[in-house]
Amino acid sequence: MTLEYDLFWSFRSPYSYLVTPRLMELERDYDVRCNVRPVYPIAVRLKGFFKQVNPLWPPYLMKDTVRIAEMEGLPFRWPSPDPIVMDMAKGEVPEEQPYIHRLTRLGIAAAEKGKGLPFLREVGGVIFGGTRNWHEGDHLKDAAARAGLDLAELDRAIEADPARFEAVITANEAAQKAAGHWGVPLMVFEGEPFFGQDRVDHLTWRLGKHGLKKRG
Template structure:
């Protein structure tokens, strides 16, 4: 029976976008199952407590740092997102009650995971969203991106319509909380959380120590 690495991951997180290639490589290098567990972003889970409209330091730093990190890794992170997966007024930091993208994206991630291609779906779609693609939610751009990994967007949408995917997402929220962290990406191996795209090397070290290298 294979060991597991659970990956708590969000479609609104630039660092989640950056970590996927490293996780795919890790999956190839070790006898371990890497399970994508999509969660809603903090802006949706904790909208009241997360953002102070009078203090913009955190969002400004995240934008600067993720662009710098993406440039270093050769994985572009381009702002502004067009559209942003989360509808939010960055003047007031208020998150809209109307969210046409993020719930669908997260459910699609759950369904892709059920079909055995969660990481591939996350990687391709987040690269599209954060790679400067304008109007990624319209026309054939999204469907063509999904086709590149052998999935059909219409079939995925049909699967999440009326499905129990929201229950999986809520289960992922609870599991992330139980792991001892709240942010993304958080990787959990044998009940130990490792938070951040820059913690993959630490995770590899843990897997090596556990004797899981192929």
């Protein structure tokens, strides 16, 4: 029997980007399925969050993500533009967000096509892998194609019923909270949360307790 777990993932989270290749390797090597459930980043969900954050956290996050990327052999640069439009100095996040809504809905559309994890890896790689102006030209189109998807087709599905996609995102965020955590990446198996890019081994161990088998 194929085991399944939920993945709550954000297009603004560097840790989400960094964990994705390992989750793809897990699905490649073992009889397990990842149910991709994109959510909005905390900057959008919690108003004023970055006005209250410890000032030591942002510089540590940058050091940590650069270190992890180097260890994992992944290209890494903070996105240009940032998927979240905000005043970093003041911690202010405006209501108008031209990037993150589309990206998150695209993640939903890709998951519904059965290509959620490849889409996250390819698009995440474009956003965090050093591509400047990732939102322009054919960057997203080409990333979707590498994941086996047609970007125009995904956009058409979203444009046909944007409210449905927002409802799915809201349901994902509710399920994330119900699982016992608010952050990403969050893997949830049988109601047990595994938070962080450094919890893949723990997730694999737990899956093994439930009969996880290697492919082939």
